[in-house]
Amino acid sequence: MHNRVDKFKETARAEMKNELSQAFLLMLSLGAPIMRQIGMSSFPDPAAAEAYGRAIRTESIERLPELLEEFKKNAQAKGAKVIWARDSAEAKASVLDIAKKRGINYITKGKSMVTEEIGLNEHLISNGVDVFETDLGEVITQMLSRAPFHIVGPALNVPPEEISAVFLKRGVIKQPTVNPVELGKAVREYMREKFRYLDMGIVGVNMAVAETGTIINVENEGNIRMNKSSPRTLVAIMSIEKVVPTMADALHMVRILSRNCTGQKLTGYVSMDTGPKKSDEMDGPEELFIIIVDNGRSEIYRDIKVREILKCIRCGACLNACPIYAKIGGYPYGFSYSGPMGQILNPMLLGIEHTSDLFRACTLCGACKKICPAGIDHPSIILEYRARQIKDRKHQTLSARFENNLATCSSLAMSSSMLWNLAVKTVRPLFNSLAEDGYIRDMPFGAKGWFSCRNLRAMPDKTFHEIWKKLNLPNPDDVRKKETL
Amino acid sequence: MKVSLFIPCTVDLMMPEIGVAVYRILSHLDTRPVYHSGQTCCGQPLYNAGYRDQAKRAARHFIKVFGDDEYIVSPSGSCVSTVKQHYAELLADEPSWCDRARNISKRMYELSQFIVDVLGITDVGASFEGKVTYHESCHIFRALGISEQPRKLIASVRGAELVELGNATACCGFGGEFSTGFPEISEAMVKAKAVNFINTGADVLLLNEPGCLLNISGYLHRNHPQKRSMHLATFLAENTREFSHA
Numbered sequence: 001m002h003n004r005v006d007k008f009k010e011t012a013r014a015e016m017k018n019e020l021s022q023a024f025l026l027m028l029s030l031g032a033p034i035m036r037q038i039g040m041s042s043f044p045d046p047a048a049a050e051a052y053g054r055a056i057r058t059e060s061i062e063r064l065p066e067l068l069e070e071f072k073k074n075a076q077a078k079g080a081k082v083i084w085a086r087d088s089a090e091a092k093a094s095v096l097d098i099a100k101k102r103g104i105n106y107i108t109k110g111k112s113m114v115t116e117e118i119g120l121n122e123h124l125i126s127n128g129v130d131v132f133e134t135d136l137g138e139v140i141t142q143m144l145s146r147a148p149f150h151i152v153g154p155a156l157n158v159p160p161e162e163i164s165a166v167f168l169k170r171g172v173i174k175q176p177t178v179n180p181v182e183l184g185k186a187v188r189e190y191m192r193e194k195f196r197y198l199d200m201g202i203v204g205v206n207m208a209v210a211e212t213g214t215i216i217n218v219e220n221e222g223n224i225r226m227n228k229s230s231p232r233t234l235v236a237i238m239s240i241e242k243v244v245p246t247m248a249d250a251l252h253m254v255r256i257l258s259r260n261c262t263g264q265k266l267t268g269y270v271s272m273d274t275g276p277k278k279s280d281e282m283d284g285p286e287e288l289f290i291i292i293v294d295n296g297r298s299e300i301y302r303d304i305k306v307r308e309i310l311k312c313i314r315c316g317a318c319l320n321a322c323p324i325y326a327k328i329g330g331y332p333y334g335f336s337y338s339g340p341m342g343q344i345l346n347p348m349l350l351g352i353e354h355t356s357d358l359f360r361a362c363t364l365c366g367a368c369k370k371i372c373p374a375g376i377d378h379p380s381i382i383l384e385y386r387a388r389q390i391k392d393r394k395h396q397t398l399s400a401r402f403e404n405n406l407a408t409c410s411s412l413a414m415s416s417s418m419l420w421n422l423a424v425k426t427v428r429p430l431f432n433s434l435a436e437d438g439y440i441r442d443m444p445f446g447a448k449g450w451f452s453c454r455n456l457r458a459m460p461d462k463t464f465h466e467i468w469k470k471l472n473l474p475n476p477d478d479v480r481k482k483e484t485l
Numbered sequence: 486m487k488v489s490l491f492i493p494c495t496v497d498l499m500m501p502e503i504g505v506a507v508y509r510i511l512s513h514l515d516t517r518p519v520y521h522s523g524q525t526c527c528g529q530p531l532y533n534a535g536y537r538d539q540a541k542r543a544a545r546h547f548i549k550v551f552g553d554d555e556y557i558v559s560p561s562g563s564c565v566s567t568v569k570q571h572y573a574e575l576l577a578d579e580p581s582w583c584d585r586a587r588n589i590s591k592r593m594y595e596l597s598q599f600i601v602d603v604l605g606i607t608d609v610g611a612s613f614e615g616k617v618t619y620h621e622s623c624h625i626f627r628a629l630g631i632s633e634q635p636r637k638l639i640a641s642v643r644g645a646e647l648v649e650l651g652n653a654t655a656c657c658g659f660g661g662e663f664s665t666g667f668p669e670i671s672e673a674m675v676k677a678k679a680v681n682f683i684n685t686g687a688d689v690l691l692l693n694e695p696g697c698l699l700n701i702s703g704y705l706h707r708n709h710p711q712k713r714s715m716h717l718a719t720f721l722a723e724n725t726r727e728f729s730h731a
């Protein structure tokens with residue numbers, strides 16, 4: 001688990017100077033929304049399809065406790081073993097226990113955000129169980145020990161030269177190459193060996209169907225399917241919000257997810273597992289564990305103002321639409337989840353007091369809300385965190401008290417035009433004393449950041465209030481005659 | 486028709502000429518603009534920064550000042566959005582104020598929306614020889630869903646050619662305290678906006694959000710002093726010589 005959320009500003013600055021990241025981000029922010037648009041417009045009625053998807057997510061979260069029980073019951077009836085994990089420690093202990101009891105010394109993994117969140121790999125490795133990521137992007141980030149750059153494509157930004165170098169070092173390739181096809185093929189061959197003798201595989205879950213107890217995974221590389229079908233023991237790890245009511249709902253969400261994620265009508269592979277291998281089946285795991293991880297989500301569920309965070313289907317569309325993500329990429333967010341979805345989820349998982357930069361680094365432009373297929377109102381949640389932070393800290397430090405008093409003074413001026421005009425008259429000469437040729441170019445205090453790239457006009461001699469008062473002529477005809485305006 | 490002006494604090498203090506332009510256009514269009522001099526600020530900066538108790542005080546004042554005016558018109562989409570889309574929630578724990586907030590939200594209009602949708606006018610009689618381009622401000626475009634209306638007003642200006650701005654709906658990077666808290670990111674955003682503007686070859690960048698204008702014009706003044714950006718109201722008023730309505 002990478003948690004460097006306290007380094008937001010530093011990392012953002014570094015990434016803005018990184019030419020490679022910048023070139024890649026420009027491509028992503030221009031290209032991805034177009035791909036999504038093309039994907040969505042392949043629905044006969046895109047608006048209806050989107051509304052239906054949003055309705056499914058709303059229903060799934062509103063009925064969450066009941067659907068989880070139903071899912072558990074049906075999955076168990078099909079032979080799966082369902083384990084609840086209240087927090088990351090319980091989840092990690094369960095996985096380790098399964099591995100240890102079976103004498104397993106290595107496992108393979110499909111891409112899964114929740115295992116990133118709980119820091120599963122580190123835990124297993126430090127307890128003597130080797131972990132091999134099998135998603136190409138995850139292989140690369142794991143070998144480079146980096147945080148994911150994007151929730152969908154964790155290593156999208158890593159150039160082939162760097163991939164070649166690390167593959168060479170790890171013995172995945174014998175000769176350096178920057179040919180993406182060769183790099184991909186080398187990883188496939190490397191992984192085939194791991195799959196051949198596999199005893200245990202771990203995958204995430206895109207959708208868990210309450211009605212049938214089925215888990216569904218979507219992917220484009222086929223590695224998840226290998227992870228699910230090769231081992232004797234399969235462990236699927238899901239966070240509680242992955243559940244949907246019916247198979248029909250799940251299938252619609254698969255169509256929505258594919259389009260919003262990569263612009264595809266359907267991803268290259270979709271696999272569905274309902275229980276482990278049956279006695280008359282040839283393939284599939286002999287035992288299937290489904291670990292349902294809470295890790296703070298019940299708290300989110302109970303918190304009605306932010307509950308909708310749980311609707312997220314991890315499609316990544318909001319990252320691609322966010323103008324701030326487009327400038328800084330995924331690293332500054334410092335945790336498994338980045339971009340707008342990270343800005344709303346991480347504060348609940350890590351604490352509002354530790355994640356201030358996440359919910360302050362937002363202009364409230366609303367691009368995320370507009371694009372989100374789950375219908376999440378990110379700006380409202382961000383505003384809610386800001387309000388909670390102010391409420392919690394207003395008496396704490398000297399500077400917080402000062403800022404709070406300043407806000408109170410402005411609000412007093414805002415509630416009386418007399419005070420307002422008085423304040424203007426007092427501030428104007430001070431403010432304008434900083435100006436040269438009618439413009440302020442720097443400020444020794446306060447809003448310094450503004451002046452790093454901008455000037456600010458000095459305040460004009462008269463406010464609109466004063467102009468109006470001087471006229472004292474609310475009748476437009478008179479004004480027209482005077483031609484003062 | 487009586488039209489009640491809400492002149493946002495940024496306009497009142499920093500760019501009063503926009504308020505004057507709004508007044509001129511609305512009078513010219515045969516409405517009767519009135520201005521309650523008791524008005525101040527809608528409280529948006531406090532609300533966005535998380536100071537809800539203080540923002541409530543500003544909101545109650547706003548509601549008192551505007552009473553039951555039938556049409557409240559403002560040259561700022563973000564202020565209209567604050568009143569229209571956030572006041573009721575902000576005042577949720579004060580039922581009688583919350584009701585009044587809900588009620589006032591139905592009477593709030595952004596200027597271009599008011600002119601086109603309520604007055605049914607697209608041509609205010611302006612003419613301008615040259616190329617112009619238009620920035621779709623976040624709160625106008627996404628929060629209020631207004632885009633066609635300003636475009637119609639611009640398209641009706643005789644002689645003016647509207648060229649499309651690249652990435653027109655992208656945020657310009659101001660976001661109130663965001664711009665001072667994260668100056669480098671904000672700079673990258675406003676720079677991209679300026680570059681897109683310059684690439685259009687247009688003479689003027691038009692927009693109808695005072696906050697964006699402070700940001701973009703401040704950036705242009707520092708970095709590209711020959712490039713102009715203007716509020717749509719100022720642009721229309723300055724280029725309408727004939728104020729006796731035909």
Ligand code: SF4
Nearest residue numbers: 312313315316318372
């Ligand atoms: S918040 Fe919405 S757009 Fe962003 S990843 Fe989640 S579902 Fe996709």
